[in-house]
Amino acid sequence: MVALVASCKPVNDRKEIKTVRKMGKLAPAAELGLPLLERVSGKSQEDAGSGATDIPFAWDAPDDWQAVPASAMRMANFTFGESAEGQCYFTMLRGGGGLLLNLNRWRSQMGLDPIEGEELAKLPDKRFLFGNGKFIELDGAFKPMGASEALSDYKMFGVIMPEMEMGEMKVAFFVKMTGPKQLVESQRENFDAFCASLRIKKARQ
Amino acid sequence: MRFYNFLSGYTLAVILLSLLLALTYFGTMAQVEVGLYDASEKYFQSLFLIDKIGPVPIVLPGVYLVSALLFLNLLLGAIIRARKSWKRPGMLIAHGGILYILLAGFVAFHFTEEGSMLLYEGDRADEIYNLTDWSIEVARHDAEGKRESAYVIGEEDLKPLWKKGARRTFFAEGMPFEFEIYSYARNISNSKGQLTGLPLEKDRTAFTVFEGGEVIDGLAIVPQETSITREANTPATYIKVKDSTGKVHVHSILVGANPFAPRPLTVEVAASGAVVQVPSTNITETDSGGETWSIDLTRSRYTLPFGVELEKFEKEDHPGTARAREYSSDVYRVDNGEATEKYHISMNKPMRYAGYTLYQASWGPPGAKPSDRLYTSLAVSRNPADQWPKYGTYVISLGMVIHFMQKLFAYLRRSARSREKKEVKP
Numbered sequence: 001m002v003a004l005v006a007s008c009k010p011v012n013d014r015k016e017i018k019t020v021r022k023m024g025k026l027a028p029a030a031e032l033g034l035p036l037l038e039r040v041s042g043k044s045q046e047d048a049g050s051g052a053t054d055i056p057f058a059w060d061a062p063d064d065w066q067a068v069p070a071s072a073m074r075m076a077n078f079t080f081g082e083s084a085e086g087q088c089y090f091t092m093l094r095g096g097g098g099l100l101l102n103l104n105r106w107r108s109q110m111g112l113d114p115i116e117g118e119e120l121a122k123l124p125d126k127r128f129l130f131g132n133g134k135f136i137e138l139d140g141a142f143k144p145m146g147a148s149e150a151l152s153d154y155k156m157f158g159v160i161m162p163e164m165e166m167g168e169m170k171v172a173f174f175v176k177m178t179g180p181k182q183l184v185e186s187q188r189e190n191f192d193a194f195c196a197s198l199r200i201k202k203a204r205q
Numbered sequence: 206m207r208f209y210n211f212l213s214g215y216t217l218a219v220i221l222l223s224l225l226l227a228l229t230y231f232g233t234m235a236q237v238e239v240g241l242y243d244a245s246e247k248y249f250q251s252l253f254l255i256d257k258i259g260p261v262p263i264v265l266p267g268v269y270l271v272s273a274l275l276f277l278n279l280l281l282g283a284i285i286r287a288r289k290s291w292k293r294p295g296m297l298i299a300h301g302g303i304l305y306i307l308l309a310g311f312v313a314f315h316f317t318e319e320g321s322m323l324l325y326e327g328d329r330a331d332e333i334y335n336l337t338d339w340s341i342e343v344a345r346h347d348a349e350g351k352r353e354s355a356y357v358i359g360e361e362d363l364k365p366l367w368k369k370g371a372r373r374t375f376f377a378e379g380m381p382f383e384f385e386i387y388s389y390a391r392n393i394s395n396s397k398g399q400l401t402g403l404p405l406e407k408d409r410t411a412f413t414v415f416e417g418g419e420v421i422d423g424l425a426i427v428p429q430e431t432s433i434t435r436e437a438n439t440p441a442t443y444i445k446v447k448d449s450t451g452k453v454h455v456h457s458i459l460v461g462a463n464p465f466a467p468r469p470l471t472v473e474v475a476a477s478g479a480v481v482q483v484p485s486t487n488i489t490e491t492d493s494g495g496e497t498w499s500i501d502l503t504r505s506r507y508t509l510p511f512g513v514e515l516e517k518f519e520k521e522d523h524p525g526t527a528r529a530r531e532y533s534s535d536v537y538r539v540d541n542g543e544a545t546e547k548y549h550i551s552m553n554k555p556m557r558y559a560g561y562t563l564y565q566a567s568w569g570p571p572g573a574k575p576s577d578r579l580y581t582s583l584a585v586s587r588n589p590a591d592q593w594p595k596y597g598t599y600v601i602s603l604g605m606v607i608h609f610m611q612k613l614f615a616y617l618r619r620s621a622r623s624r625e626k627k628e629v630k631p
Contacts, residue, residue: 010368010369010371010372012370012371012372012373013374014373014374014376014383015362015376016375017343017356017358017376017380018377019356019357021355021507023352023355024330024331024508024509025331025542026512026539027331028465029350029351030344030350030468031466031468032346032350032497032499034471036421036424037422039469040458040460040468041400067397067399083571084571144574144575149575151525151575152524152525153525180526
């Protein structure tokens with residue numbers, strides 16, 4: 001009982017370290033002499049200020065999506081599903097390439113034949129960023145870039161906003177979601193909400 | 206004598222077994238709320254615990270204490286005090302087997318080392334790290350940055366610091382400074398692994414200011430809710446490094462680090478005894494030629510007496526999905542830098558060597574695409590009592606077989622005698 005009462009008080013004492021561990025010969029080398037911020041984040045003070053937080057777009061991600069590091073191509077990057085087999089990302093491309101070219105590129109990734117330009121008019125609109133983008137829904141065997149085998153019974157949701165004028169540049173914006181068919185189907189509302197939530201955070205300098 | 210009789214008697218045995226039943230139930234139910242590890246510590250690894258029945262707090266013995274008493278009760282009652290006779294050796298043997306299993310639990314609890322090892326193809330490692338326990342390692346580095354050994358503050362000495370207001374100063378023979386750890390936060394990350402509890406000063410208004418928290422180099426520790434999945438927590442703490450006179454030279458933050466890319470706090474100790482954080486503009490010429498030390502908050506690590514090199518990792522998925530059906534690793538044991546024996550590790554086929562068992566546990570990275578490079582995750586454990594429960598079960602089985610065979614033969618003898626009596630009667 002005395003020990004129980006004593007254990008309720010926070011300690012304020014001195015303790016000698018008696019355990020010594022012999023380091024493994026193959027142990028990874030420590031990076032010495034890094035300032036605090038770099039130790040913690042792996043980024044320098046300068047880098048920390050120019051990272052993802054300086055992306056001029058903001059969004060609201062669904063709770064059950066897992067944020068994964070952004071890359072040069074993917075400004076917002078997420079996975080979802082039990083084994084993170086589903087993925088969704090937001091990207092911007094300079095030049096863009098036009099709606100038909102991008103749509104047929106995605107169709108090819110899903111093992112589908114290309115379509116002709118006149119069929120573009122049938123694509124529904126989806127609220128996205130500055131207004132509306134063209135919504136694409138494809139079923140098929142998804143073959144990610146660089147993969148040797150296609151993943152059957154997959155589904156792709158995509159929204160494309162092609163050739164937006166930004167200053168003197170033409171850019172295209174995309175949101176693309178891929179994953180096993182049922183899983184992607186279950187994320188339909190999340191996908192719509194994510195697309196609708198994308199907005200400009202601040203103007204580029 | 207009465208106390209001895211109680212200690213070795215059936216009454217205590219029944220009380221202890223009932224308590225074990227109740228504690229197992231409470232401990233299992235508690236896992237839903239506090240997670241596997243915290244529930245295990247509270248109910249199964251403790252001497253005493255405080256639980257609540259409704260709003261009423263009650264003090265209960267922990268499974269550790271109950272098991273120790275049960276061991277004593279069995280030893281005194283079933284071995285020492287029990288009648289020893291060639292007519293009933295089975296019970297003696299069976300109780301010996303139960304004692305052996307209880308002893309195995311004690312040895313496993315106190316002496317098991319377990320951890321994980323992650324390897325990409327071609328990688329070598331001879332250290333494992335524990336997914337749930339954290340430690341602080343302090344090491345001196347030579348001119349090339351290498352470390353021979355490290356002072357280790359284990360989870361047991363860090364646990365008292367979980368309490369608000371707790372602070373502890375650590376020192377060691379041969380370590381030219383001491384340091385104080387305080388405001389230790391068990392977790393500063395959110396469910397996505399982002400360090401939300403380590404905001405930059407400019408963002409601090411978005412958080413509740415932590416009592417006792419300080420801003421150091423623009424960062425502050427703001428404890429986050431502890432996840433019941435203990436391995437998902439990332440701890441952080443404030444640290445003050447002092448010289449032998451108690452003067453504070455370095456004031457910083459330690460954050461739970463990735464064991465594969467350690468980025469410890471670095472301090473330089475001058476011949477004069479002055480301690481300087483590196484990098485620093487305060488390093489003077491008199492400090493040159495001093496010793497370089499690192500202080501790292503890291504997942505508890507153990508060194509293996511041999512190395513492991515992953516030659517090949519194979520994963521086979523269920524058709525048309527990214528779900529793994531089976532996976533295995535081909536590894537070499539590495540002794541003195543040379544790859545020696547080859548082992549194939551798969552789900553039910555571990556590698557055993559030098560008292561260590563390496564199981565195929567998992568693979569990663571999570572969410573890897575088909576074209577991604579994968580790593581294997583091996584669970585490594587060294588439990589001196591690894592096989593004891595198996596042997597204990599054999600001993601119990603032997604005792605039971607002897608006991609029941611004796612009973613059977615006695616019954617058959619009685620039956621035969623009874624038949625003989627019946628036949629003799631007219």
